[in-house]
Amino acid sequence: MTAEPDPAAASPRNGVRGPIALMVAAAALMWASSRLTWYTVSSSDGLTEPRTDHLTGSVWFGALTPLALVLLAAVAAVLATRGWPRRLIGVLVALIAAVTAVPAFALFTGSGDLPGRAMALAELPARAGYTDGFTSPLGPALSLVAALAAFAAGVLLARMPRESAQLSGKYDNPVTRREAATEQVENQRTADKPDGGLSERVLWDALDAGADPTDDSPKPGAQATDSPGGKAG
Template sequence: MALAAAAMWGSARLTWVTVSSTDGLTEARTDELDGSDWFGALTPLALVLLAAIAAVLATRGWLRRMVGVLIGLVAAVTAVPSFALLTGSGATDERAATLAELPGRATVTEVVAAPMPAWLTLAAAVAAFVAAVLLARMPRETAQLSGKYDNPVFRRAAATEQVTRADAPAAGLSERVLWDALDAGTDPTEEAANPDAATVKSRGGESGGNDR
């Protein structure tokens, strides 16, 4: 997605079409239309891709697949103008005259389309489409953002579970997990030294809470 966004941003600043015209009264006129003129959505779509990168890191499951669908739509929209220009299937001359804001008496003498920006945009569309497919196929268990952005409540509960497991000695746990366990009121050294007693203590605390 980052590569696609960079390619779209660069393409928006390249000259796509050069229009030569004359009105019979003044000197011949030449207008260069860059990507932002020819396809004004290029830069906004590049920004959408950058925002989608953050969305991918912050979501998982069906939400992440929805982001993939959005990226697929961006890829399709991006491919249309470049494909039309490369194949000559669009009304290039009329569109060029309109975008160049030529006066009514002007006559277009030549329209030259530069293939390189269109190919670059098409490559960006392909990259975005590949990203969309990968997102759709991404395993559900794929991690979200780094642990420091997780909900503290769930993070502490997970840390308590790790330190109370008999097969997870405190020495093998990360410092972050140990601190989260302490924040949750669990002593990692105590749990590691006597896991069976810790389990009994934990169950006793749950029973006491239920009695109250």
């Protein structure tokens, strides 16, 4: 008997592939963004040569790399949970996306004191004066794309139907899976239905648990009902 994949178990696995792919992509984009220059500031203190500092994403937004690592951890959490905990992870992922988008959005819109922030992050001496500064768009743009991908993943997880939020058979606890298979075999036997109604995956799990799906003998203590009046002959 060749074991075939259980369609019911394969469906939940397919349901989380999209959000997982989006979270992995978002984490990769966030890491790449953290390595790129977000803002370039030029300064002069009147005593030394003018100075130019290139502030990367990890400097401008220090939480960028840690948030990327949190997204990767969320991938593992999605695979290890089911039901409402998985949907809660979706909400948290959406919040991470919102936090990721704020610094880049502020940079593009010029919100806040950008020169003052740049001078502080560049750790310039107090006597230094701001002379020029400009935004390098690629780094913040990648951060915004990452935020959109993470937000989409969070929404998909948060809105995942209950029946689609179950673990795939690949990640089920083997003991739980065998117990469920044994119960299904017993239900089939009680209903006097052929074993063909069970998937081969279930049959294999039942055999692993010590239950023989082909055994039609009554359970110990069961009463025979062949004689008149329903009494044992």
